Amino acid sequence: MTLLFLVGGISNALADIYKYVDKYGRVTLTDKPNNSKYKKLVKTWKGWEQAKSQIALKDFDKNQQRHSSTIDWVAKRYGLPPSLVHAVISAESAYDTNAISRAGAVGLMQLMPETAKRYGVVNRRNPVDNVDGGTRYLRDLLVMFDNNLQLALAAYNAGEGAVKQYDNKVPPYKETRNYVIKVIDFYKEYQEKEV
Known part of the structure; x- marks a missing residue:
């Protein structure tokens, strides 16, 4: 499978990023903080975290090893590079089967209830079911967007509605643009390890 890397419009140069959460829970990310309430984030295996946080890299490695053969098998079953599925899982959950997002996404590939239902995933916490549903969804998105990996x-x-709304371009959401960069970075790292 050939995947397109189109980097126009998304900078791969990563500046320092700062995060601020206001009293209403609204999150602001910026590279130019205008007051001391902004906290510097650092890039880690789990994504972007506050600089003072401790990263449990041993848990990441242990969980990655525990689920690696399942992830590889499912990826190959659906014709995707295992390194791509690993990259998505690294960005989505850092291999934490118990990960739950504020939006209600659950498990290794952070399946939303509607997506799980669409792909027949009954137990989103089950690693095999979660990876199976998430991998099929990713494969279908690649087909939908002509193997354009960024889209x-x-x-x-x-x-997919957000991408279609913006005329088949990456939506102008900071979170989404950062997510695309992060997954592609992980993907490149995993591809290098496979060689």
């Missing part, structure tokens, strides 16, 4: 990843993050 498929943007759709995985923001929904």
